[in-house]
Amino acid sequence: MAQESVLTEDAVIIDEAWLLVGATSTPEIAGRVLELAKTIRAYNAILITASQDIADYLSLEGGRYGKGIINASRIKIIMQVEENEANLVKEILNLSDNEVTQITRNRRGEALLSIGNSRISLRIHASEREFNAITTATADLLAQRNVEMD
Numbered sequence: 001m002a003q004e005s006v007l008t009e010d011a012v013i014i015d016e017a018w019l020l021v022g023a024t025s026t027p028e029i030a031g032r033v034l035e036l037a038k039t040i041r042a043y044n045a046i047l048i049t050a051s052q053d054i055a056d057y058l059s060l061e062g063g064r065y066g067k068g069i070i071n072a073s074r075i076k077i078i079m080q081v082e083e084n085e086a087n088l089v090k091e092i093l094n095l096s097d098n099e100v101t102q103i104t105r106n107r108r109g110e111a112l113l114s115i116g117n118s119r120i121s122l123r124i125h126a127s128e129r130e131f132n133a134i135t136t137a138t139a140d141l142l143a144q145r146n147v148e149m150d
Contacts, residue, residue: 008044009044009045009046010043010044010045010046011045011046011047011048012036012040012045012046012047012048013047013048013049013050014033014047014048014049014050015050016050016051016052017033017049017050017051017057017069018051018053018056018057018059018066020033021033021034021057021060021065021066021069022056022057022058022059022060022066023056023059023060025060025065027060027061027065030060030061030064030065031065033049033065033069034065034068034069034072037049037068037069037072037073038068038072041074047073049069049073053085054066054081054085054088054089055084055085055088058088058092067092070092070093071092074115074116075113075114075115076093076113076114076115077111077112077113077114078093078103078111078112078114079103079106079110079111080103080104080105080106080107080108080110081103081104082104083104086100086103086104087100089103093114094117095112095119099112099119102121109123109124109125109126110122110123110124111123111124132144
């Protein structure tokens with residue numbers, strides 16, 4: 001039997017979340033993810049969702065599930081997005097024109113941090129260990145493999 005405790009800190013991470021809440025999903029699956037987003041903080045845990053295509057994230061039932069998850073998220077990190085997607089983000093997060101310009105011009109490692117109505121620009125620097133754990137770049141993965149084989 002699973003034991004619940006508010007003394008532990010847990011995280012659920014969903015990469016490519018659009019697969020679970022976007023047009024290729026079902027209302028049942030997307031509804032479960034939305035329910036998780038709305039209730040997880042009550043269990044002293046966090047939910048991290050990541051998606052590279054906000055349009056896909058908002059494509060099931062007019063964006064009902066994706067918007068619900070975004071609205072349930074207190075902290076949002078917006079990396080570089082394409083101009084057409086920036087307008088979707090602008091609408092959902094009520095961004096200014098300057099903030100929209102920023103997120104379309106961000107470079108690798110640059111982001112807009114949004115907490116409630118407060119926003120700040122930031123630069124994310126990963127340690128070598130973090131970088132090696134999360135990189136998906138083919139050249140980086142090949143270099144890692146070569147180091148491991150030596």
